[in-house]
Amino acid sequence: MHIMAQAGTVSAMSKAKSHHWWRDVAGIALIAAFGAAGYWLFPDNLALLTRIVAVALLVLSIDLVVGYCGVATLGQAALFGAGAYAAGIACVNGVTEPMTLIAIGAVAGAAAGLLMGGIMLRAHGLAQLVLSIAIVQLFHEAANKASAYTGGSDGLAGLMVSPLFGVFEFDLWGRTAYLMGLTLLLLVFIALKFVVASPFGMLCRGIKQDPVRIRAMGSFVFPVLLKMFVISGAVAGAGGALAAISTQVVGLDSVSFELSANALVMLVLGGLGTLYGALIGTVIFMGFEHMVSAINPFHWMTMVGALLIAVVLAAPGGLSSLVERISASRGGKS
Amino acid sequence: MRTILSIAIDALAFGMVLFIICIGLSLTMGLMRVVNLAHGAFAMIAGYIASYAARDLGLGYAAAIFLAITGTIVISIPLERFLYRRIYGSSELTQVLMTIGLTFCVIGITNYFMGPTLKTIPLPQALSQPVDVGFRTIAAHRLFVIACGAAVAVGLWYLIERTSFGIKLRATVDNSAMSDALGVRTQVVYAISFAIAIGLAALGGVVGAEFLPIEPYYALRYMVTFLVVVSVGGAGSIPGALIACLVLGLVDTTGRYLMPDFGNFFFYAAVILIVCLFPRGFLGRAQ
Secondary structure (H helix, E strand, O other): OHHHHOHHHOOHHHHHHHHHHHHHHHHHHHHHHHHHHHHHHOHHHHHHHHHHHHHHHHHHHHHHHHHHHOOOOOOOHHHHHHHHHHHHHHHHOOOOOHHHHHHHHHHHHHHHHHHHHHHHOOOOHHHHHHHHHHHHHHHHHHHHHOHHHHOHHHOEEOOOOOOEOOOEOOOOOOHHHHHHHHHHHHHHHHHHHHHHHOHHHHHHHHHHHOHHHHHHOOOOHHHHHHHHHHHHHHHHHHHHHHHHHHHOEEOHHHHOHHHHHHHHHHHHHHOOOOHHHHHHHHHHHHHHHHHHHHHOHHHHHHHHHHHHHHHHHHOOOHHHHHHHHHHHHHHHHO | OHHHHHHHHHHHHHHHHHHHHHHHHHHHHHOOOOOOOOHHHHHHHHHHHHHHHHHHOOOOHHHHHHHHHHHHHHHHHHHHHHHHHHHOOOOHHHHHHHHHHHHHHHHHHHHHHHOOOOEOOOOOHHHHOEEEOOOOEEEHHHHHHHHHHHHHHHHHHHHHHHOHHHHHHHHHHHOHHHHHHOOOOHHHHHHHHHHHHHHHHHHHHHHOOOOOOEOOOHHHHOHHHHHHHHHHHOOOOHHHHHHHHHHHHHHHHHHHHHOHHHOOHHHHHHHHHHHHHOOOOOOOOOO
């Protein structure tokens, strides 16, 4: 409702949006097609694909904060982990309906996002980055310590999820989990498309570019950013819950600094500030990781490092901007 | 009383190790405005070189330290020239990402050559035995580390506040275009201060190997610790870094002694508290 109240500030957007609605429809259809292709092409690797979908949700949530609000964070896994543990604990305690679990994860993620945003947004620049790291480390310690609820370093195992809609069981090959995850990803993606194109989303981008000016225009910066944090927490929490449901175990690595850093790398690889970039980065990063780290995990680190340096120096907008740049130059020639 | 004293000595030594490593990072961040997350990677390289020199080549401890510092600086020079020089003045996110990438590369390459095991740097006889200081005995290595930390603090203060290089450095930091126009060769100043920072990281990595063991994921594991210490102290401030290292060293060591189950809990709780109270760190400059 509050979003609508700000509609007057940025009305030009609706015009621009109506021009490109067919592009978004095509993009979403493309994602669905890729997802379905993955289902048919790699029937033995559905667990990996489901993991990619879950991490894609995390990367999307980072994009909301970093790409659209300009708040640098290296602690987003705290929100992912909050969702995963909330869903896991609920499941162990008898709530086994998968859609309810996802909702629980999203709510827990949103709550964690509210807390994290409330702390992080007090600082700026480097201090903000450091706060995000400290928060994810504290979450990690807390999850480790509260072993009565979280299983500590052994992880929370034994999640028995009941069939989806009472019909589709979660089988050994992970078909149900993958299709559910893919549907979830599409729904979240469509919802986020509306969020970032809304006046609220435009306001966030304005804050990213010039917070002082936005304040001078009469908007409050803090509540807007906090709202985005909560949305981003819900997305990350849903991703965490999906990971918990599909693997039936929640490990401490889901609240780790490493996961946060890797997810940020994926986002930058794909391109900041575009939702497509988040998905492209995740798929490329995790696909390569799966292939190379099977040979030698240290080769993988060298490769990611080199790739990261190359992207930062040569293509600061990420791979998706590279695609755009190439297609733009082609369009110019023809 | 006994426990308090041994906690105090360990905390002081640990704080000094943090200080020797972090002051280099504080210089790059505060003076050159580069968030160099690969700082720990250079300390790790130095640790590996020292371990190789002391164990495989059979050199003495002092020679190993010297070799490690020189070797690390030599490695860092082309990196400064070709990578870091491109990100001076970029946004924090860009710098963070490039230096994380560099860290990954260093970890991968180091492990390819040195193998994924923990490396030790054997201490000489004089440092491995306890020293009697009158009322009780203290491990000589602890005293050595504390002395190194104090020497680094005084030496850096002298370099920055009392020498002509220090004047050029401060001028470059305050207004690099203007000092360029006045005949200060800013690129050279940057390169030298970067080399000093890396040399300090190397020294800290080697003498601190007892506290922060040299292993494959060293660069990644302590990356966060170093960054946190610098931002708590205030980037670019030597006394700030010293206070931060001593406070955090004390909090961490006390927590580990009295409540070992809680691991890093106290460290990060203290960090959140301090950063919320002092958003620019203890003695950071206003921006």
